[in-house]
Amino acid sequence: MPEVPMPVPPSPNRRRFLAAAAATTAGVAISATARPAAAGQHGWVRSTLARMTRDEIIGQLIISYVYGATADTSDDRNTELYGVATPAEVVQTYHLGGVIYFAWSDNLADPQQIGALSNDLQAASLTGGTKVRIPLQITTDQEMGVVTRVGPPATQFPGSMAVAATRNETSARTAARITGAELKAIGITTDHAPDADVNVNPLNPVIGVRSFSSDPTLAAALVSAQVKGYQDDGGIIATVKHFPGHGDTVDDSHTGLPVIHHSRAEWERIDRPPFAAAITAGVDMIMTAHIVVPSLDPAEDPATLSRPIMTGILRQQLGFDGVVITDSMAMEGVREKYGDAEATVRALEAGVDQLLMAPAPQVATRAINEALDSGRLTMAELRAKVARVLNLKYRNGLVANPTVDLGAIDRVVGTPDHLAAADDITDHTHTLLVNSDATLPIRPKETKILVTGYGVTTGKTLSAALTDLGATTTLLTTGSAPTDAAITAAADAATDHDVVVVTSYKIRDGDNSQIKLIAALQRTGVPVVVIAVAEPYDIAHLPDVTTYLATYSYNPVSMRSVVRVITGAVNPAGRLPVDIPAADGSGDLLFRLGDGGGF
Incomplete structure (x- = not known):
């Protein structure tokens, strides 16, 4: 299987560490890198646009969430937000272009329920009593790893940074193919993945292991592979995110407005390559970032609202002619400067085609109507945006086949072949x-192992897998912020065991509790195996650690797989996808991109 070439590691100081198209009309042209038009596509788009009302045009610009496990579920939260009670009524009332599924909105119980909901929402969209019949985009965020919406029995993977540790483009594409095929089987037509951010900041609170790498070349190769896996192999729409690049921030755009201080040259070298690679691969959608990049727009508007970034760079310079969608418009990063109504209009003026999760849909639609009445927006501009959306839907088969066969779901979702592929890929991460x-490998039979540290489910999975192999296992979960009492209890328990397996999770400066736990365990003299189950950077805070594994993921597929590693059934083959700098801010590198090795 093809491997990604190893890049030259950067020099260890901060600066070098960082170095690791205009709107069209109804017959929107597909760029040279986009997938070709399907038969009948242009005629359907033109005729549909010609019959759409103003409200229907505006509706196609919005993808929102709806509350309920079925299309006919009455929910007071829908009534409060939309003025109608059921998901079907929301879709029909607002002529929505799409919906996005979450567990918290009660959309994601099991594959059969999801498939039935998808079918019934499509039916609502297609039978709304209007002259046009437009299928929905049904979307979710299934990046895998830490951002996973559809859980088991759907096949689970460990996420982008873990896959990057394999250095294998085929593995990246296979994970996307399987994920895409399973989403398609339950009626989800669009995955907001893969993440194309280049995570060059170990303190990044929002991206981290969602990124493939701190190296732009490696990230670009794997983003491209996953775009092809989702779209060409899995048959769904991929969405790369978060343009122009969210990889170097210490702020979270969910709660504030991050500023990226890259120069234009640094942006070209670091952030641009994965997005350019995705466009070359024919990606259908690109999601914006609610970040400020002064070198790209001196006005310091959020990128989502920036015409120089959305139109000047993404459309005109990079040549992207697919659908541009915002990140959630409910995030503070886009709301704090202008407010909901003005942000809605500015996003469309900037070059965005679709608004994701407007916090108050009535406010958004009213703002668009007022902008049309005042001349800030024109119907010609909105029709060009909707033409992109309609082209996307037709080209991806939503018009011809908007619903799914519920009887076929079990033949696709979580099949033995898919699960085996996930295990094989994870074993190499x-x-x-x-x-x-x-200390490694551990011989589990007749060995007493204490499992402690972060994560209730994480610990249970590790403990059960070790027990299945013959170990005598004690589980003592201490969490990500263990108390002094919990630390003492864990150290006392360790003295009665042959080895300790402790999971660490996002150790940060000023948060010493996990460091104290691991130090206390090491003072017992019992061999200690530290498993970093999120970002690999924890080791920068653990100078005396003697055994350290990075898994990049804490989900069960990763935890069962890491047990195969620590017990010697699998040789640890993953190589660091990121540099790990010292925690003191000196810029010195403790470990370099590509480090790692077997027993």
Whole structure:
């Protein structure tokens, strides 16, 4: 299977560490890198646009969430937000272009329920009593790893940074193909994945392991592979995010407005390559970031609202002619400067085609109507945006086949072949950075193992897998912020065991509780295996650790797989996808991109 070439590691200082098209009309042209038009596509788009009302045009610009497990579920939250009670009524009243599924909105119970909901929402969209019949985009965020909406029995993967540790484009494409095929089987037509951000900041609170790598070349290759896996193999719409690049921030755009301080040259070198690679691969959609990049727009508007970024760079310079969708318009990063109504209009003026999750849909639609009445927006501009959306829907088969066969779901979702592929890919993700006292591999039979640290489910999965292999296992979960009492209890328990397996999770400066836990365990003299189950950077805070594995993921598929590693059934083959700098801010690198090795 093809591997991604290893890049040259950067020099260890902060600056070098960082270095690791205009709107068209109804017959929107597809760029040279986009997928070709389907038979009948242009005629359907033209005729549909000609019959659409103003309200229907505006509706296609909006993708929102709806509350309910069925299309006919009455929910007071729908009534409060939309003025109608059921998901079907929301779709019909607002002529929505799409919906997005979440567990918190009660959309995601199991594959059969999801498939039935998808079919019934499509029926509502297609039988709304109007002259046009436009299918929905049904979307979710199934990046895998830490951002996973559809859980088991759907096949689970460990996420982008873990896949990047394999250095294998085929593995990246296979994970996307399987994920895409399973989403398509339950009626989800669009995945807001993969993440194309280049995570060059270890303190990034919102991206981290969602990114493939701190190296633009590696990230670009794997983003391209996953776009092809989702679209060409899995048959769904991919969405790369978050343009122009959310990888170097210490702020979270969900709660504030991050500023990216890259120069234009740094942006070209670091952030641009994965997005350019995705466009070359024919990606259908690109999601914006609610970030400020002064070198790209001196006005310091959020990128979502910036015409120089959305139109000047993304459309005109990079040549992207697909659908541009915002990140959630409910996030503070886009709301704090202008407010909901003005942000809605500015996003469309900037070059965005679709608004995701407007916090007050009535406010958004009213703002668009007022902008049309005042001349800030024109119907010609909105028709060009909707033409892109309609072209996307037709080209991806939504018009011809808007619903799914509920009887076929079990033949696609979570099949033995898919699960085996996930296990095989995951077995190649784990990175062994330290094994100085040769604690690994552990021989589990007749060995007493204490499992402690972060994560209730994480610990249970590790403990059960070790027990299944013959170990005598004690589970003592201490969490991501263990108390002094919990630390003492864990250290006391360790003295009665042959080895300790402790999971760490996002150790940060000023948060010493996990560091204290691991130090206390090491003072017992019992061999300690530290497993970093999120970002691999924890080791920068653990200078005395003698055994350290990075898994990049804490989901059950990763935890069962790492047990195969620590017990010697699988050799740890993963290599670091990121540099790990010292925690003191000196810029010195403790470990470099590509580090890692077997037993």
